[in-house]
Amino acid sequence: MITARPGQVAAVIDEFPAAYVPIGSIEWHGPHLPLGFDGLKAEALVRRVASRIGKGVLFPTMYWRGYRTMNFPFTIHAPSFSAKAIARQLHDMGFKIILMVTGHYPPAQVRNVRGAAAWLMKKHPDTYAMGIPEQFAVQDLGYLGDHAARDETSIGMALFPKLVDMSALPNGLAYIDRCKRLGIMGHDPASEANVDFGNKIVTAFVDRVVATIEDAWTSKSQAPIWALYKEADRLARQHQNVLRAADFIKAQGMDSNRDLLAFARWFVLSRGRQEKGPRKTRSQ
Structure with missing residues (x-):
């Protein structure tokens, strides 16, 4: 897009009016992942979707518009952006298929991109828009979305292994210590992340998103996209509902109710600030 001239973009739209938009952040992702991980991840996934469709x-x-970011070093905190304004302008350019994938996914940002896509589809029945974090397409495979933990580390190992430094991770840290000291929220990446899981998620994401886009376009129906959202919501209620404490604790990689309470105190009272205290292990 950056190097294309207007006539070239117009010709592509005439052939197949699809816009692929990756969204990320500049944010701490543990000592082992790059600061631009969210955007690198989103771009790699979206690029694969675009390549498959051809x-x-x-x-x-978009790296500079991530908000609700971690309260850790080397992180850019930006105000909210209007995904609706972006979606509207893309539609005005002539795009009928719009895929926005946010690799940074606090609830507010997910609502932003998802709401923009839903608003555009309701306003224009001949438009097929998706605004999703990557886990929306693969929760049934155990990838629920975390922060620099097993899931993101595994997908990083699959997408850009040279940018992942597993040797930077200490072994045996307790859940809350991983959060406070390393900014890692989820299953322990040191012991659980693996490239096979990452490859499985990448393949499934690309296959499913491509199929959804192609089904919607060929059938001239928004139903495949609404179905993806419905299934994502169902699985989120099943695995990430804090009211179902046992399921939530397991999904988050916590060991007990004590972890949940300790995380809540740190995240709310300390605003998720990095703490450099004595090292703890699971046995302590």
């Missing part, structure tokens, strides 16, 4: 316009990754 048509459309890949937009530059």
